[in-house]
Amino acid sequence: MKPLFKNIIAVIAGWLTGSAVNMGFITLGHSIYPIEGLDPNDMEAFAQVMPTLDAQYFTFPFLAHALGTLVGAIIAALIAANHKMKFALAIGVLFLLGGIAINIMLPGPLWFTALDIIIAYIPMAFIGGKIALSFTKN
Known part of the structure; x- marks a missing residue:
């Protein structure tokens, strides 16, 4: 397979x-921390209730963002034909x-916005790239 297609x-x-x-x-x-009376698909209602939520309600969104990025970066770097870390960081x-x-x-x-933006994406993609590189060197 051509490297361009593999990288895509x-x-x-x-x-x-x-x-x-x-x-x-x-x-x-x-499912673990349901918000009573809120349809999680109603973004307007969700936006109104967000400032009133306790820290526990932000645990899974942070994990979702961080681990989703980590796994995506690992997959991208493992599949990429070259420049594996760049593809992990692109994710x-x-x-x-x-x-x-x-x-x-x-x-x-x-506090959540700062934590999320600073830690959940680029650092996790870098870690994912490092993990993938450790597998490809063997």
Whole structure:
């Protein structure tokens, strides 16, 4: 397979896999910490209730963002034909853009936004790239 196609597949597979992990944790979080009377699909109602939520309600969103990025970066780096760390970091940038967007649409407490933006994306993508590189050197 040509490196270009392999690299395109790496980004798509990393993005889709990371997104699936992300959604799995979000869904799990809603089942463990349900918000009474709130439809999690109603973004307007969700945006109104976000500032009133305790820290426990932000555990699973953070895990979703961080672990989704980590897994997506690992997958992308494992599949990429070359420049594996760059592809892992590209997944981090994609998820970072999504994280910025969701933090604008559903503004939570400042501490969560800062933690999420600073730790959940680029550092996790870097760690994912390092993990993938450790597998490919064997």
